[in-house]
Amino acid sequence: MFxxxxxxxxxxxxxxxxxxxxYRFSLANERTFLAWIxxxxxxxxGGLGVAQFLPPLPVPHLREIMAIVLxxxxxxxxxxxxxxWARTERAMRLGQELPGxxxxxxxxxxxxxxxxxxxxxxxxxxxG
Numbered sequence: 286m287f288x289x290x291x292x293x294x295x296x297x298x299x300x301x302x303x304x305x306x307x308y309r310f311s312l313a314n315e316r317t318f319l320a321w322i323x324x325x326x327x328x329x330x331g332g333l334g335v336a337q338f339l340p341p342l343p344v345p346h347l348r349e350i351m352a353i354v355l356x357x358x359x360x361x362x363x364x365x366x367x368x369x370w371a372r373t374e375r376a377m378r379l380g381q382e383l384p385g386x387x388x389x390x391x392x393x394x395x396x397x398x399x400x401x402x403x404x405x406x407x408x409x410x411x412x413g
Contacts, residue, residue, distance in 0.1 A: 303378030314373050321366030324392075328359030342406040343413060351399060358395060 332355030339348050365388050372384045 301378070302375060303380065306374075306377040310377055311374065314370055314377070317373075318366050318370040321362055321369070325359045325362035325366065328355050328362060330359075332356035332359060343409045344406055347402065347406055351402065354395070354399060358392065362392065
């Protein structure tokens, strides 16, 4: 486990595998990583915003649940970003297929479910 963590934190200390890929592909991989990091930060900011600024909702503790879910999703996105970046870089160096991921679809479903929960809460509050 710590070996994989070391690959993330200090790639210079680990042996390089395969051939150096075209720098354009490495830079594209890095831009994708940074986009995922921005997504994680946005989810974390949304979680903090929900916790601090959203008024109490008609469903008990829904605000707190939504804040925690957003914060956890933000952390998961950040971890997944670095893992995907490392696996993609390794695959490019070894001339292998790029790794696939279901994570974007799972994240999209989670965000959509959160939006539905908010819509329901707003409708309940408007009706009450």
